[in-house]
Amino acid sequence: MSKNKKLGLNTICAHIGEVKDEQFKGAISPIYLSSSYEYLDVDVKRYPRYFNTPNQEFLAKKIAALENTETAMIFGSGMAAISTMFLAFLKQGDHLVVQNTLYGGTVNFIKEEFPKYGIDYTFTNGYKLEDFEAAIKSNTKLIHIETPSNPLLTITDIKAVAKFAKSKGILTSIDNTFASPVNQKPMDLGIDMVMHSATKYFGGHSDICAGAVASSAENIERIWNVGKNLGGSLSDMTVWMLERSMKTLGLRVKTQTKNAKKLAKWLNNHPKVSKVYYPGLKSHPEHQLAKLQMSGYGAMLSFELIDSLDSQQFQKQLKLIKSSMSLAGIESTMISPHLTSHALLTQKERDNVGISNQLIRFSVGIEEIKDLKRDINQAIGKLKE
Structure with missing residues (x-):
């Protein structure tokens, strides 16, 4: 869990994830727009597509602190975040159980792209625990939920679904965009991975397109390994704008x-x-x-x-x-x-x-x-x- 869990919400928003201005001591994060960094005798070989430029790295800390996770990743859109997450944990022959009341873009991605990869999926008949229980197969690897859902605001029992999934050795993920970590913290209820369209409440001013996934360091490592190949990273100018916006989340x-x-x-x-x-x-x-x-x-x-x-x-x-x-x-x-x-x-x-x-x-x-x-x-x- 995040070491910043005991800090208050607005304290996390205002202070965690800042890039310290060591040279001029400015009050806000400086922007590092470089796409080329030194690689000899450095602790981190930085490259924008590797999600590890200074602004990318530190904003991930803010999101992880808000969601009470070990770490997080920033993406170019919510769909880049969720598609990378899915492809990191699902391969040919695997099965996904997904809630039927779900964002249309996610539904379209699953139906259009999964057949190309040989990934099986089942949309539940409803959003109650028994609907998820009825949908699993022997090859189910992931259960994905969205609560409150878009656009009917259905509510899924997060703790019950997470507990059931863990009893079967199945990973869980949630789209937490509608609630935001201000109103809901799924990791505290047992969910394994939390994703956001950061375009929405994280950005909050209708001028940013971004996505995020927060989880354990082990899960994020798997997502990173896929993400660096798909290339869904976010420009550092937008990362800086997002970090600024999240101060007032x-x-x-x-x-x-x-x-x-x-x-x-x-x-x-x-x-x-x-x-x-x-x-x-x-x-x-x-x-x-x-x-x-x-x-x-x-x-x-x-x-x-x-x-x-x-x-x-x-x-x-x-x-x-x-x-x-x-x-x-x-x-x-x-x-x-x-x-x-x-x-x-x-x-x-x-x-x-x-x-x-x-x-x-x-x-x-x-x-x-x-x-x-x-x-x-x-x-x-x-x-x-």
Whole structure:
């Protein structure tokens, strides 16, 4: 476990993972943009594609400290992180069990690429423990989960899945992007590997594309051996920007989480909203589980307008909230998952996991609640039923 576990969240965000400016004693990390480093008589032979430039190395320390892991790696995108992780632990003849409520890009990667490598996989029928138990085979090597899931905010019992997997000698991984380490620490619940689209809450300002995996030193070594060949490293300028952004991770996410809970309750009582998906609502089927394994319910929610309202026209009428791809920026955004995050799935596949064309995913920002409510109401008011 990380030796920084006893430090407070904002202390880790502000201080761990800084590159010390030994020459000029500056207050922030200097940027090392070199792609060529000395190799004779040095402890570390540094090269950007080897994930070990000074900025890359130290930012990994911050992520490991936040996730309570031994170490971590930074990648060029969330998909670079998860694909490298999968390929490090799965080979021809192996089997992956993966949760059915999952980010569309991950689903597409598995379906498009795994057959080329001879890797078998099974999507669970649900996200309960018994669904994972039913899906394993004698050659299962990894179970991958996502909780809260994108975009329906389903909650999987992390501790139960991890315990079951360990009893079978199977590794586990989780996409912790939606919760972030501010609201959930899967390693403390028994998960082996934690990945993030660092584009989201780690970046937090909608100007960075990155990914991360945090785990034991042994697991990261295996991921590194594959990663250096695939070449999914991140430029040091972006690494520096990401480290700067993460200094305010705790402050941003806690504010966004507080806003999301208030808006979820408000939308849940709105006459023009038919359904709200948010684990912080007592009506959410896994509310009690979320309460046990999360320190906060997250800043993401989804909702469906009543059938007589056009969800796309609603988004076009918004003035403050942006209809914009991605999520987790300080500004609030909304999207239709069937046109964006899950557009690569077929209509049948979306229907099977409950993603309707009325569904709107809401990434809640740091704005004042009253302003967000006003914007939603004015947009609804312009629609014809």
